[in-house]
Amino acid sequence: MKIDMSGGQIRLDKELNDLDRFVMDFIQILEKNEVNYVLVSGYLSILFGRSRSSEDIDLIVEKIPKDRFTAMWKDIMASFYCLPTDNPDIAYETYLMAPTSVRFSRRGAPIPNIEFKFPKVDLDRWVLKNSRRVLLNGKTIRISPVELQIAYKLFLNSEKDIEDARYLYRLFAEKLDQNLLKSSLEKLDKVDDFNKYLK
């Protein structure tokens, strides 16, 4: 894998699969509307080569005012539809401000879908603020720090999540910020699982 992680960003060129294209098409709408976001969880391991797909892509989006959401909604609806409602007021007031998520997928195809949510907990706000920029085939996407995702995947603790954590660790071990990894593992109380599954 040729990957450039210098200058505070990650540069990756790859042959895009359908899931990559789905994610990039949606993310370009957020970029166009200058809305901050971060991709978290399972898609990271797929972005970096894990050979599996996913039904949903977890996306944390900055809490924006309703008028900005409504403006962006029009762009989203040009290519996607919203699973719980076709009404932007309901999507914003009833779901996002609850706070719970809404899902966006291609018209007529409920999977894959983007699980779109505003930050719910302090960790969501931290990851939004500390996202890493990836230049994927020259286009920007923002992802969670890999160090945090490794710890978070261990926290989620299903076999699939542990596999994702191990894959990311094996792939990036020499390139990780060891202090951030250590701190993420400690704060999520996953040091023992790290030693059990990833060492």
Place this chain on the structure above:
Amino acid sequence: MKLPEIDLKELKKAKEQNFRERLEFLDWYAEWVKNSGNAEWSSAQKSIVNRKSD
């Protein structure tokens, strides 16, 4: 149709062994991705991911 007696301990052990084997495969796969060109691993990945999303 009558099921055989099921030894849950034996079944759990087999499940754990299967998980360990998958983790070992992932180590091998991560090493392959690290040592392959981007075109090679991403093309192989694409064929799997796209097949699943058909």
